[in-house]
């Protein structure tokens with residue numbers, strides 16, 4: 232696919248997502264500016280990701296540190312990189328300077344390691360605590376009931392600044408069934424807020440993906456992380472250009 236037809240396709244995908252975002256905000260009685268779209272670029276090549284800033288998309292999410300390094304090296308410096316996946320501790324030093332917000336602070340061990348690395352580097356690290364609100368055993372994150380007892384430890388952090396909470400709902404055919412998960416995250420945030428202030432200000436709720444972001448916005452999401460709706464069917468990292476006859480579903484219905 233040529234550069235210009237890719238740009239056209241991305242523009243259409245963005246417009247479609249924007250429309251869904253706008254409608255969800257309207258239903259929730261919230262301004263569109265209260266929700267940040269984080270475009271999750273994990274499934275696309277550097278070449279395609281490079282088009283996003285040109286289209287006005289500056290918040291980009293990656294779930295693997297190495298892929299974030301690769302893309303950060305190739306994209307403009309004003310991109311805000313969101314790390315949304317599990318962060319192995321041996322990748323911290325190199326990733327820290329690149330990350331605008333870490334959505335996936337999923338253990339006390341990681342928080343301690345981030346605190347130490349940030350101290351060595353003389354910087355602060357904004358994070359969201361990842362909460363496994365859907366309680367799926369395979370998922371990373373704190374169980375909701377684990378977080379309140381951690382408040383005293385969280386209030387000892389100096390370099391790590393907690394900006395809010397993040398969760399991933401279980402996949403549901405009917406996204407309405409994710410509402411309970413999102414509501415639980417918001418209620419947990421509301422319960423923690425006063426106890427972590429003024430050191431940490433829990434303004435952000437990162438929740439909602441392609442399948443369920445409208446419901447998440449209705450429940451108070453301030454950041455939605457969207458991959459498939461924007462990039463389904465486009466060439467993956469390390470792959471050649473997209474073939475228009477490709478078999479993945481995302482390209483269908485957009486021509």
Ligand SMILES: *Cc1c(COP(=O)(O)O)cnc(C)c1O
Nearest residue numbers: 271294315440441456457458459
């Ligand atoms: C991949 C991913 C997303 C994007 O999911 P889509 O369903 O493709 O929109 C969001 N959040 C996390 C943590 C992810 O790993």
